[in-house]
Amino acid sequence: MDAMRVSRLLLVTLRDDPSEAEIVSHKLLLRGGYIRRISSGIYAYLPLLWRVLQKIESIVRDEMNATGALETLLPQLQPAELWQRSGRWDGYTAGEGIMFHLDDRQGRELGLGPTHEEVITALAADLLRSYRQLPVNLYQIQTKFRDEIRPRFGLMRGREFIMKDAYSFHADEASLRETYGAMDQAYRRIFARCGLRAVAVEADSGAIGGSASQEFMVTAEAGEDLILTSSDGRYAANQERAVSLPSAAIPLQDGSCRDLATPGQRSIEELCSAHGFDPSQTVKVLLLLARFANGQPQPLLVSLRGDQQLNEVKLANAVTARAEAGAGALLEIAPITPEQLKAEGLADLAFGYLGPQLSDAVLQGAKTWQQRFLRLADGTALELERFVCGATRPDTHLQGASWEALCPNASLRPAGLDLRSAQPGDRCVHDPDQHLEAARGIEVGHIFQLGRKYSEALEATFTSEAGSDEPLWMGCYGIGVSRLAQAAVEQHHDGHGICWPVSIAPFEVIVVPANADEPVQSQLAEELYTGLRQAGIDALLDDRSERAGVKFKDADLIGIPWRVVVGRGAIEGRIELVRRQGSVKQELAASALLGTLLPTLQQERLGLLEQPA
């Protein structure tokens, strides 16, 4: 490898935090000369970061290859037709769709790959014919394009980012589960080798679809996701998905159903504080509208126990499962506004006083909406014997209402589901003595058991041992490589700058002559640098004629794990070895450097892995 000298590295560090950055990792990457923003959510990876990314990629490759996965490279430009066959084109391009798309000179529609299920499945349909070829797992490391609604935090949520994605194909579900398990293990090793503390959590499958899925979260305050874990470590889930035991409702005193005057009390808090109810004695109703790619907008009437919060992801899944055939992808669920009612030609409703008994009659004559509510309720609401809810008339609630009385016709009674958000402090399902604790996480990996969704849509079949034609079983496995790099900074930094884990640091050691104009120092620095490189150590030499302080500050900022200072002691062959993490210093003879550093470095190259493979 060429000589790595700071003077030749295009190292441009900044003293001030750039105003465009909000979170520490973003600021440090900009200040350290790792990235530059080119456009919203689009970054140039400067030479220093490119080295980090390549180290991460190499760890990923290593572990993926070890599982027998095959590296490949798929096109980024993809025909709309493939996405139309899987049914995702509209959802990914219409409305707030995330796919960059364009027409070519022939007027054909193309999309810039946000992910590769369609392409890989089409390939699988072409290449995989017999169970004898299975299982197979293909992966690639490549730039993905997503027109994020709101790019932010630098590489955390870019519109162009590097991802490792893998897709596995199987003859049966058991084989899929086996590879899924192998990926789980490989991912744990990958993150450990990168020096990251990561947690595996149960996750929602989102737009990708499929059944089981698990996310890998790097724990950090700046994380965008809320994760809930049990203190015994046996349960961990993304809040989107998390389940818990609800607190018991306080029973409402018996009594027949009667009107209760509640002028101006439109919220649960106002209602409860005015009449001394506990929120768990009430049922609140949310009036929402679900919009689909193709179908008519569907009004929703969602009932929750008053003390519970709606989990929008669970709701979206429930609505998707109940959507009419041909409605296409669910685009959005949003509260219905009085303006929307007017636009539909419908009468105003008593917002704040609605109850589960709200009749479909209020939707009669709607111009574009379905004229019946999709009625859903969380189990905690359905379990209430007696409760307080809106009377669907202004300034009035019902006290002592019951589902039987409100909805005598069982067909109008909502389906009972889990629609509530688990909260920190809730009791755990697996052990009621355990409680959920909250932590924030950055999602750096996600593995899915897709099942046969894509293979059925794209007719990717194989001939089974019994001779029948069957759709392939599929899994897919992603790692956000560029996001991982920034997550590492978020997890490993201090007041002076980045503290890269050795395994992914752009360089392992930086040799700093305190005074480069002092021939003894610069000569010894050169010798040590050469010796380190010859020993296979990724060393950098700060050969600039800057003052020592500048070089130290820069070394701290860019986060090289080890610093060798060649200073005044050089004349006696003494140098200083400084560990970036914690600024631990030791003085030693220059001749002892390799012997001291190499064993430690070899250990640190394993990251958090307990032992080499």
Place this chain on the structure above:
RNA sequence: CGGGAUGUAGCGCAGCUUGGUAGCGCACUUCGUUCGGGACGAAGGGGCCGCAGGUUCGAAUCCUGUCAUCCCGACCA
């Protein structure tokens, strides 16, 4: 898309209220002194004040529009 904020030199900012033709710190260039934690002095280069209209004798400053960026929500590796 809804809500909030900001656009002035490569970076960070002041100037705008009360119009008079642009300034500070860092960075950059040259010289000298310094030399183990972002040195000091001297001299210098660099700005269609986001863009387009308008008001005015005169606009960075006032008005209108527009674009971009950032923050809060929906999306995700």
